[in-house]
Amino acid sequence: MANHKSALKRVRQTKVRTERNRQRKTTIxxxxxxxxxxxxxxxxxxxxxxxxxxxxxVDKAAKKGLIHKNKAANLKSRTAKAIAAVG
Structure with a gap:
């Protein structure tokens, strides 16, 4: 476990950020x-x-670095292609 005050703060920050990232990925x-x-x-x-x-x-997640920009483009492209197939 972390002993320094700054290390303890980093642990707290990591928990918050991990939860936020998990929530954003789930939303996507x-x-x-x-x-x-x-x-x-x-x-x-x-x-x-x-x-x-x-x-x-997806664009917001890519902008924040949550997912890679190429993956974002790939997801959007495949989904748009599926919609175009309905037409």
Whole structure:
């Protein structure tokens, strides 16, 4: 365990950041599932609205360094491609 005051603070900060990152990743996964569920149902309008929210969340995560920018682009591309297939 950490002994120095600064090390104890770093432990606290890491806990907070880890929880925040976990929450953001969970949000991204949930939004993607919602979008793909709308695609499965054949509801293109709901899927495009959900894609907008999903893309925004993914872009923010990539900007913060939570996920790599190429992964963000990949996720958005695959999801958009699934929506285009419904049309």
């Amino acid at each position: 996964k949930t939004l993607r599932k919602e979008t793909l569920a709308a695609v499965e149902a054949g509801d293109k309008k709901a899927a495009t609205e959900s894609l907008s929210k999903f893309s925004s969340a």
